Amino acid sequence: MEKKYLLILLVITLVLLPVHFLQKIFTLHKQCTNCFFLQEKHMVKEKSFLTPGFNMDEFTAIQQTRVDVLTLTPWIAPIVWDGTFDPAVVHALHPPDNLSIILAVFVVGNYWSFLQPFLESAGKYFMPGYNVTFVVLTERVGENAPTVSLGGPGRTVKMMQAEKFDAWHENALRRMPRLLQMLEDNELHFKPDYFFTIDVDMLFKAEVGPEILSDLVTFLHPGYFGTSRSHFPYERRQASLAYLSQTQGTFYFGGAFYGGHPESVIAMLRQCWANLQDDASRGIIAVWNEESHLNHYFALKRPPTLVLSPEYCWASNWALPSQVHFARVFSVAKNNFRLHGKR
Protein backbone atom coordinates (compact mmCIF):
# COMPACT_ATOMS: atom_id res chain seq x y z
CA MET A 1 0.00 0.00 0.00
CA GLU A 2 2.74 2.41 1.03
CA LYS A 3 4.69 1.42 -2.06
CA LYS A 4 1.71 2.39 -4.26
CA TYR A 5 1.53 5.87 -2.69
CA LEU A 6 5.23 6.34 -3.07
CA LEU A 7 5.00 5.43 -6.76
CA ILE A 8 2.13 7.90 -7.30
CA LEU A 9 4.15 10.61 -5.55
CA LEU A 10 7.15 9.86 -7.71
CA VAL A 11 5.10 10.03 -10.92
CA ILE A 12 3.51 13.32 -9.83
CA THR A 13 6.92 14.80 -9.02
CA LEU A 14 8.42 13.63 -12.29
CA VAL A 15 5.59 15.15 -14.30
CA LEU A 16 5.04 18.36 -12.36
CA LEU A 17 8.62 19.46 -11.80
CA PRO A 18 9.56 19.86 -15.48
CA VAL A 19 6.24 21.59 -16.13
CA HIS A 20 6.92 23.96 -13.27
CA PHE A 21 10.43 24.73 -14.54
CA LEU A 22 9.26 25.22 -18.09
CA GLN A 23 6.63 27.64 -16.83
CA LYS A 24 9.21 29.50 -14.78
CA ILE A 25 11.57 29.83 -17.73
CA PHE A 26 8.75 31.05 -19.93
CA THR A 27 7.58 33.74 -17.48
CA LEU A 28 11.13 34.85 -16.81
CA HIS A 29 11.74 35.24 -20.51
CA LYS A 30 8.50 37.16 -20.83
CA GLN A 31 9.41 39.40 -17.90
CA CYS A 32 12.84 40.11 -19.35
CA THR A 33 11.45 40.96 -22.73
CA ASN A 34 8.89 43.23 -21.10
CA CYS A 35 11.50 44.72 -18.88
CA PHE A 36 13.82 45.49 -21.80
CA PHE A 37 10.91 46.84 -23.78
CA LEU A 38 9.83 49.03 -20.87
CA GLN A 39 13.36 50.23 -20.32
CA GLU A 40 13.72 51.21 -23.93
CA LYS A 41 10.36 52.94 -23.94
CA HIS A 42 11.30 54.71 -20.74
CA MET A 43 14.60 55.89 -22.19
CA VAL A 44 12.96 57.28 -25.28
CA LYS A 45 10.28 58.93 -23.15
CA GLU A 46 12.87 60.45 -20.86
CA LYS A 47 14.83 61.86 -23.76
CA SER A 48 11.84 63.43 -25.38
CA PHE A 49 10.84 64.79 -21.97
CA LEU A 50 14.23 66.32 -21.37
CA THR A 51 14.57 67.70 -24.83
CA PRO A 52 11.26 68.82 -26.28
CA GLY A 53 11.47 68.96 -30.02
CA PHE A 54 14.38 66.55 -30.08
CA ASN A 55 14.29 64.50 -33.26
CA MET A 56 13.49 60.92 -32.28
CA ASP A 57 15.03 59.63 -35.50
CA GLU A 58 18.37 60.68 -34.13
CA PHE A 59 17.88 58.42 -31.14
CA THR A 60 20.45 55.67 -31.05
CA ALA A 61 20.32 52.89 -28.47
CA ILE A 62 22.57 53.55 -25.52
CA GLN A 63 25.25 50.99 -25.10
CA GLN A 64 28.48 50.88 -23.21
CA THR A 65 30.95 51.42 -26.03
CA ARG A 66 34.02 52.21 -23.95
CA VAL A 67 35.19 49.33 -21.84
CA ASP A 68 38.88 50.00 -22.44
CA VAL A 69 39.00 53.11 -20.25
CA LEU A 70 37.64 54.36 -16.95
CA THR A 71 34.49 56.36 -17.69
CA LEU A 72 33.48 57.21 -14.11
CA THR A 73 35.54 58.50 -11.21
CA PRO A 74 35.15 56.79 -7.82
CA TRP A 75 32.97 59.76 -6.82
CA ILE A 76 30.71 59.11 -9.84
CA ALA A 77 31.75 62.01 -12.07
CA PRO A 78 31.83 61.21 -15.78
CA ILE A 79 35.17 60.94 -17.54
CA VAL A 80 34.47 62.15 -21.07
CA TRP A 81 35.93 60.01 -23.84
CA ASP A 82 34.94 59.73 -27.47
CA GLY A 83 32.01 57.31 -27.58
CA THR A 84 30.70 58.01 -24.07
CA PHE A 85 28.14 60.60 -25.14
CA ASP A 86 25.74 61.43 -27.94
CA PRO A 87 26.66 64.92 -29.19
CA ALA A 88 23.13 65.61 -30.45
CA VAL A 89 21.56 64.76 -27.10
CA VAL A 90 24.11 66.77 -25.11
CA HIS A 91 23.58 69.69 -27.46
CA ALA A 92 19.80 69.48 -27.05
CA LEU A 93 20.25 69.49 -23.26
CA HIS A 94 22.21 72.74 -23.42
CA PRO A 95 20.35 74.96 -25.89
CA PRO A 96 22.79 77.64 -27.08
CA ASP A 97 20.25 80.48 -26.77
CA ASN A 98 20.81 82.49 -23.63
CA LEU A 99 23.92 80.53 -22.66
CA SER A 100 27.05 82.62 -22.32
CA ILE A 101 30.50 81.14 -22.08
CA ILE A 102 33.90 82.69 -21.46
CA LEU A 103 37.16 81.15 -22.58
CA ALA A 104 40.06 83.07 -21.03
CA VAL A 105 43.58 82.78 -22.33
CA PHE A 106 46.83 84.47 -21.24
CA VAL A 107 49.38 85.70 -23.75
CA VAL A 108 52.23 87.33 -21.94
CA GLY A 109 55.79 88.00 -23.11
CA ASN A 110 57.10 85.80 -25.88
CA TYR A 111 53.94 83.66 -26.07
CA TRP A 112 52.28 86.18 -28.45
CA SER A 113 53.01 84.08 -31.54
CA PHE A 114 50.73 81.32 -30.20
CA LEU A 115 47.70 83.62 -30.19
CA GLN A 116 46.69 83.70 -33.86
CA PRO A 117 46.68 79.93 -34.49
CA PHE A 118 45.05 79.39 -31.10
CA LEU A 119 42.21 81.81 -31.83
CA GLU A 120 41.71 80.46 -35.35
CA SER A 121 41.31 76.92 -34.06
CA ALA A 122 39.23 77.90 -31.01
CA GLY A 123 36.92 80.04 -33.15
CA LYS A 124 36.23 77.02 -35.29
CA TYR A 125 36.07 74.19 -32.75
CA PHE A 126 35.41 75.57 -29.25
CA MET A 127 31.68 75.37 -28.54
CA PRO A 128 30.58 76.09 -32.13
CA GLY A 129 27.10 77.58 -32.28
CA TYR A 130 27.37 78.97 -28.72
CA ASN A 131 27.96 82.51 -27.54
CA VAL A 132 31.56 82.64 -26.50
CA THR A 133 33.65 85.58 -25.37
CA PHE A 134 37.29 84.77 -25.95
CA VAL A 135 39.06 86.85 -23.32
CA VAL A 136 42.70 87.51 -24.15
CA LEU A 137 44.72 88.66 -21.15
CA THR A 138 47.94 90.34 -22.15
CA GLU A 139 50.30 93.22 -21.39
CA ARG A 140 49.91 94.15 -25.09
CA VAL A 141 46.28 95.11 -24.59
CA GLY A 142 46.62 98.21 -26.77
CA GLU A 143 47.45 96.06 -29.78
CA ASN A 144 44.87 94.55 -32.03
CA ALA A 145 44.01 90.94 -31.57
CA PRO A 146 44.58 88.95 -34.74
CA THR A 147 41.56 89.13 -37.00
CA VAL A 148 40.22 85.64 -37.25
CA SER A 149 36.84 84.17 -37.99
CA LEU A 150 35.23 83.06 -34.75
CA GLY A 151 32.28 81.32 -36.34
CA GLY A 152 29.34 83.60 -35.62
CA PRO A 153 28.05 86.95 -34.38
CA GLY A 154 27.74 85.80 -30.74
CA ARG A 155 31.42 85.02 -30.64
CA THR A 156 33.83 87.85 -29.88
CA VAL A 157 37.34 88.57 -28.66
CA LYS A 158 37.89 90.88 -25.69
CA MET A 159 41.36 92.07 -24.79
CA MET A 160 42.11 92.61 -21.09
CA GLN A 161 45.16 93.88 -19.24
CA ALA A 162 47.53 91.40 -17.63
CA GLU A 163 50.87 91.97 -15.96
CA LYS A 164 54.05 90.50 -17.38
CA PHE A 165 56.48 88.94 -14.91
CA ASP A 166 60.10 88.03 -15.52
CA ALA A 167 59.97 84.37 -14.56
CA TRP A 168 58.03 81.83 -16.58
CA HIS A 169 56.52 80.17 -13.53
CA GLU A 170 55.37 83.56 -12.22
CA ASN A 171 53.49 84.26 -15.46
CA ALA A 172 51.87 80.83 -15.31
CA LEU A 173 50.76 80.94 -11.67
CA ARG A 174 49.79 84.64 -11.67
CA ARG A 175 46.97 83.74 -14.01
CA MET A 176 44.98 82.67 -10.96
CA PRO A 177 44.76 86.00 -9.10
CA ARG A 178 44.12 87.85 -12.36
CA LEU A 179 41.21 85.58 -13.26
CA LEU A 180 39.91 85.85 -9.71
CA GLN A 181 39.97 89.65 -9.91
CA MET A 182 38.28 89.61 -13.30
CA LEU A 183 35.44 87.40 -12.10
CA GLU A 184 35.00 88.90 -8.63
CA ASP A 185 35.03 92.49 -9.87
CA ASN A 186 32.76 91.64 -12.80
CA GLU A 187 35.22 93.34 -15.14
CA LEU A 188 33.36 92.06 -18.19
CA HIS A 189 30.04 93.47 -16.91
CA PHE A 190 28.28 90.16 -17.29
CA LYS A 191 28.28 86.89 -15.45
CA PRO A 192 28.77 83.99 -17.84
CA ASP A 193 26.93 80.73 -17.35
CA TYR A 194 30.22 78.90 -17.74
CA PHE A 195 33.79 80.06 -17.41
CA PHE A 196 36.80 78.21 -18.82
CA THR A 197 40.47 79.00 -19.08
CA ILE A 198 43.09 77.33 -21.23
CA ASP A 199 46.80 77.64 -22.09
CA VAL A 200 47.54 79.57 -25.27
CA ASP A 201 50.00 76.97 -26.59
CA MET A 202 47.06 74.83 -27.69
CA LEU A 203 45.33 74.01 -30.95
CA PHE A 204 41.77 72.80 -31.27
CA LYS A 205 41.59 70.03 -33.86
CA ALA A 206 38.04 68.75 -33.41
CA GLU A 207 34.84 69.93 -31.78
CA VAL A 208 34.85 70.62 -28.07
CA GLY A 209 31.18 71.07 -27.37
CA PRO A 210 28.60 71.10 -24.59
CA GLU A 211 29.80 67.74 -23.26
CA ILE A 212 32.32 69.77 -21.24
CA LEU A 213 29.65 71.82 -19.42
CA SER A 214 29.45 71.01 -15.73
CA ASP A 215 29.96 72.62 -12.34
CA LEU A 216 33.69 72.01 -11.94
CA VAL A 217 35.71 70.64 -14.83
CA THR A 218 39.31 69.56 -15.33
CA PHE A 219 41.21 67.09 -17.51
CA LEU A 220 43.43 64.04 -17.13
CA HIS A 221 47.02 65.01 -17.86
CA PRO A 222 48.07 63.03 -20.94
CA GLY A 223 51.37 62.06 -19.37
CA TYR A 224 49.86 60.29 -16.36
CA PHE A 225 46.56 58.68 -17.30
CA GLY A 226 46.71 54.99 -16.63
CA THR A 227 49.86 55.31 -14.52
CA SER A 228 49.83 54.59 -10.83
CA ARG A 229 49.56 57.22 -8.14
CA SER A 230 53.14 56.79 -7.00
CA HIS A 231 54.24 58.21 -10.37
CA PHE A 232 52.08 61.33 -10.18
CA PRO A 233 54.19 64.49 -9.87
CA TYR A 234 52.15 65.84 -6.95
CA GLU A 235 53.90 68.20 -4.56
CA ARG A 236 55.61 65.83 -2.11
CA ARG A 237 57.17 68.34 0.29
CA GLN A 238 55.10 68.62 3.44
CA ALA A 239 56.09 72.26 3.83
CA SER A 240 53.92 73.17 0.84
CA LEU A 241 50.15 73.57 1.14
CA ALA A 242 49.90 71.67 -2.15
CA TYR A 243 51.38 68.59 -0.44
CA LEU A 244 49.72 65.25 -1.15
CA SER A 245 50.88 62.05 0.54
CA GLN A 246 51.43 58.71 -1.21
CA THR A 247 47.90 57.66 -0.22
CA GLN A 248 46.09 60.80 -1.38
CA GLY A 249 44.73 61.77 -4.80
CA THR A 250 43.21 59.56 -7.49
CA PHE A 251 44.24 61.16 -10.78
CA TYR A 252 46.82 63.65 -12.01
CA PHE A 253 45.10 66.63 -13.58
CA GLY A 254 46.80 69.11 -15.91
CA GLY A 255 46.70 72.85 -15.26
CA ALA A 256 46.12 73.86 -18.87
CA PHE A 257 42.33 73.66 -19.08
CA TYR A 258 39.71 73.98 -16.36
CA GLY A 259 36.41 75.69 -15.69
CA GLY A 260 32.78 75.34 -14.75
CA HIS A 261 30.22 77.58 -13.10
CA PRO A 262 31.83 80.91 -12.17
CA GLU A 263 31.03 80.48 -8.43
CA SER A 264 32.76 77.11 -8.31
CA VAL A 265 35.76 78.37 -10.24
CA ILE A 266 35.99 81.45 -7.99
CA ALA A 267 35.92 79.26 -4.84
CA MET A 268 38.69 77.10 -6.27
CA LEU A 269 40.82 80.04 -7.41
CA ARG A 270 40.47 81.72 -3.98
CA GLN A 271 41.68 78.63 -2.17
CA CYS A 272 44.54 77.90 -4.58
CA TRP A 273 45.71 81.51 -4.64
CA ALA A 274 45.61 81.74 -0.82
CA ASN A 275 47.72 78.58 -0.63
CA LEU A 276 50.14 79.80 -3.31
CA GLN A 277 50.64 83.03 -1.35
CA ASP A 278 51.05 81.20 1.95
CA ASP A 279 53.68 78.96 0.34
CA ALA A 280 55.42 81.99 -1.19
CA SER A 281 55.57 83.75 2.21
CA ARG A 282 57.63 80.77 3.38
CA GLY A 283 59.80 80.80 0.26
CA ILE A 284 58.11 77.79 -1.34
CA ILE A 285 56.92 77.35 -4.91
CA ALA A 286 55.11 74.07 -5.50
CA VAL A 287 56.76 71.70 -7.95
CA TRP A 288 54.27 72.42 -10.77
CA ASN A 289 53.16 75.84 -9.57
CA GLU A 290 49.39 76.36 -9.68
CA GLU A 291 48.90 72.90 -11.24
CA SER A 292 50.10 71.34 -7.94
CA HIS A 293 47.62 73.46 -5.99
CA LEU A 294 44.80 72.51 -8.38
CA ASN A 295 45.60 68.84 -7.82
CA HIS A 296 45.56 69.37 -4.08
CA TYR A 297 42.20 71.12 -4.31
CA PHE A 298 40.64 68.38 -6.44
CA ALA A 299 42.07 65.66 -4.20
CA LEU A 300 41.20 67.08 -0.78
CA LYS A 301 38.83 70.04 -1.03
CA ARG A 302 36.40 69.42 -3.84
CA PRO A 303 36.55 66.81 -6.59
CA PRO A 304 35.63 67.85 -10.13
CA THR A 305 32.08 67.11 -11.27
CA LEU A 306 33.28 66.23 -14.77
CA VAL A 307 36.68 65.03 -15.95
CA LEU A 308 37.83 65.38 -19.54
CA SER A 309 39.94 62.59 -20.99
CA PRO A 310 43.38 63.35 -22.45
CA GLU A 311 41.63 63.77 -25.82
CA TYR A 312 41.16 67.33 -24.61
CA CYS A 313 44.87 68.04 -24.19
CA TRP A 314 47.08 65.64 -26.08
CA ALA A 315 50.68 66.51 -26.90
CA SER A 316 51.14 67.16 -30.61
CA ASN A 317 54.37 65.18 -30.85
CA TRP A 318 53.11 62.10 -28.97
CA ALA A 319 51.72 59.02 -30.71
CA LEU A 320 48.09 58.27 -29.92
CA PRO A 321 47.54 55.14 -27.82
CA SER A 322 44.56 52.94 -28.72
CA GLN A 323 42.42 54.49 -25.96
CA VAL A 324 42.75 57.98 -27.43
CA HIS A 325 40.80 57.74 -30.71
CA PHE A 326 41.73 61.26 -31.70
CA ALA A 327 42.88 64.45 -30.05
CA ARG A 328 40.34 67.23 -29.86
CA VAL A 329 42.95 69.61 -28.49
CA PHE A 330 46.72 69.46 -28.91
CA SER A 331 49.32 71.21 -26.83
CA VAL A 332 51.82 72.60 -29.31
CA ALA A 333 55.35 71.29 -29.06
CA LYS A 334 57.47 74.20 -27.86
CA ASN A 335 60.95 74.79 -26.73
CA ASN A 336 60.41 74.84 -22.97
CA PHE A 337 64.01 75.74 -22.30
CA ARG A 338 63.67 78.87 -24.40
CA LEU A 339 60.23 79.78 -23.11
CA HIS A 340 60.54 78.62 -19.52
CA GLY A 341 64.06 79.83 -18.97
CA LYS A 342 66.19 77.85 -16.53
CA ARG A 343 63.43 75.53 -15.26
Ligand SMILES: CC(=O)N[C@H]1[C@@H](OP(=O)(O)OP(=O)(O)OC[C@H]2O[C@@H](n3ccc(=O)[nH]c3=O)[C@H](O)[C@@H]2O)O[C@H](CO)[C@H](O)[C@@H]1O
Ligand atom coordinates in the same frame (compact mmCIF):
# COMPACT_ATOMS: atom_id res chain seq x y z
C1 LIG B 1 49.46 70.94 -20.51
C2 LIG B 1 49.46 71.52 -19.15
O1 LIG B 1 48.78 71.03 -18.26
N1 LIG B 1 50.23 72.63 -18.99
C3 LIG B 1 50.57 73.16 -17.68
C4 LIG B 1 52.05 72.94 -17.45
O2 LIG B 1 53.02 73.54 -18.28
P1 LIG B 1 53.17 74.18 -19.75
O3 LIG B 1 54.52 73.89 -20.26
O4 LIG B 1 52.05 73.83 -20.63
O5 LIG B 1 53.08 75.76 -19.40
P2 LIG B 1 53.15 76.98 -20.44
O6 LIG B 1 54.56 77.33 -20.75
O7 LIG B 1 52.25 76.71 -21.58
O8 LIG B 1 52.54 78.13 -19.52
C5 LIG B 1 51.18 78.15 -19.19
C6 LIG B 1 50.45 79.26 -19.92
O9 LIG B 1 50.68 80.50 -19.23
C7 LIG B 1 50.76 81.57 -20.18
N2 LIG B 1 52.14 82.10 -20.17
C8 LIG B 1 53.12 81.48 -19.48
C9 LIG B 1 54.39 82.02 -19.40
C10 LIG B 1 54.66 83.21 -20.09
O10 LIG B 1 55.78 83.73 -20.08
N3 LIG B 1 53.66 83.79 -20.80
C11 LIG B 1 52.41 83.28 -20.86
O11 LIG B 1 51.54 83.84 -21.52
C12 LIG B 1 50.40 80.96 -21.54
O12 LIG B 1 49.02 81.03 -21.71
C13 LIG B 1 50.86 79.54 -21.36
O13 LIG B 1 50.27 78.65 -22.29
O14 LIG B 1 52.36 73.39 -16.12
C14 LIG B 1 52.12 74.75 -15.89
C15 LIG B 1 52.53 74.99 -14.47
O15 LIG B 1 52.53 76.33 -14.14
C16 LIG B 1 50.68 75.12 -16.14
O16 LIG B 1 49.84 74.55 -15.15
C17 LIG B 1 50.28 74.63 -17.52
O17 LIG B 1 48.91 74.92 -17.69
Ligand SMILES: [Mn+2]
Ligand atom coordinates in the same frame (compact mmCIF):
# COMPACT_ATOMS: atom_id res chain seq x y z
MN1 LIG C 1 51.04 75.05 -22.06
